[in-house]
Amino acid sequence: MRGRLLRATLAAASAAALLAVAAAAAGGTGNDGPRDPSGGSGPAKNVILVIGDGMGASEITIARNYAAGAGGRLTLDTLPLTGQMTTYSVEESEPDTPDYDPDSAATGTAWSTGEKTSDGRISTTPLTDEDLTTILELAQRRAMPTGDVSTAELTDATPASPVSHVASRTCQGPEDMAECPQDEKSAGGPGSIAEQSIDHEVDVLLGGGRQRYEQFIDAGPDAGKTVIEAAEDKGYDVVFDTAGLESVQPGQKALGLFTPGNMSVDWTGLPATNPPSGPQRCDEGQRPADEPSLAQMTAKAIELLDTSAGRRGFFLQVESASIDKRDHAAEPCEQTGELINLDEAVKVALDFARSSRDTLVIVTADHAHTSQIVERDSEPPGASSILVTDEGAEMMVTYGTAPIGASQQHTGVTVPVGASGPRARSVVGLIDQTDIFDIIKAALRL
Secondary structure, three states, rough: OOOHHHHHHHHHHHHHHHHHHHHHHOOOOOOOOOOOOOOOOOOEEEEEEEEEEEOOOHHHHHHHHHHOOOOOOOOHHHHHHEEEEEOOOOOOOOOOEEEOOHHHHHHHHHHHHHHOOOOOOEOOOOOOOEEOOOHHHHHOOOOOOOOEEEEEEEHHHHHHHOOOOOOOOOOOOOOOOOOHHHHHHHOOOOOHHHHHHHHOOOOOOEEEHHHHHOOOOOOOOOOEEEHHHHHHHHEEEEEOOOHHHHOOOOOOEEEEEEOOOOOOOOOOOOEEOOOOOOEEEEEOOOOOOOOOOOHHHHHHEEEEEEEHHHHOOOOOEEEEEEEHHHHHOOOOOHHHHHHHHHHHHHHHHHHHHHHHHEEEEEEEOOOOOOEEEOOOOOOOOOOEEEOOOOOOOEEEEEEEEOOOOOOHHHHOOOOEEEEEOHHHHHOOOOEOOHHHHHHEEEEHOO
């Protein structure tokens, strides 16, 4: 049933995209979308950047095969302009030397600042630990409202990158600063990732990580308060569940903290093992009702930011985090469900872009990951699982970048990137992750 619904939805989306292209060729525009999905070289009003953490070509293919069929298409497959992107980071002690297999801190820094850094750093330089200006900060200088949405803790590496500057991604809350003593507020620094996200007054912050915001600030005007209390003092409407999110009104800054740690996955199933687990169908719809989906958070963030933006436009980053986290754990159902959730958020973004002209939507990944599709009758040495797709076929997924039971590792291959809207054609061909910063900066004329 899910596969049939997906295919029907995607057929409609594809038809709409073809009509838009035809209208552009004829010189028409219509009132429900941009003149040209490639956007030309003109400016953008809004930018929505969607990140699938660990979403390499393999993870996309697994999800497509399972939910849409081998000949089907996901929503992200309908983006009109596509390319490939390199993701390497650099070595801390030798910044001119590439590190071919990056982590999410270095990759998040790359698109957020246009600069390479070493693994573990959040928008700071290797060796010298200097702060790097982020695209979100540039947008704020133009008085544009900004947002940051993730299914991870909001202080995790990807959502942290546009909103903070610390020497180590581990410095998530004011009580987690062992690796960043120079960044502590008591040492004259900007504080932890949680503190900086609030001090920067990012308009919409939605995700997990309540445990970091419940910690106490050690110095400065908010000393003795929790980060949540400091946020409330700064005018944030702090909410903790789906109903609370729905209640946030336009004109309010929103801090949504829906879980103590990472948000719950939507699909579950058997983990990969050796010999392979399965054949199995995934158990869908497992996310608790009081936790909003990524699509719901994306829709609410767009509503709040668009209402506040006026003629200025807005910048929004959205991340589906547990494609990566469940890939590390060799859990194919969980990672696939999180990619489908990302795809639903992409649909929300593209639907908005069709109704609001001059919106640039970019969809990509921070890095690739380990899962691979192999022959059903093969005997791979790693952990594997056999999934029964919506087409009724069996698909073997295997993990082999770490010993069975250990955390599977990222891979250093290029990742897909797609876009729609102004400057979308800039992603075509082979680009580097740092180019995303330049594309957004040029599109918004920052």
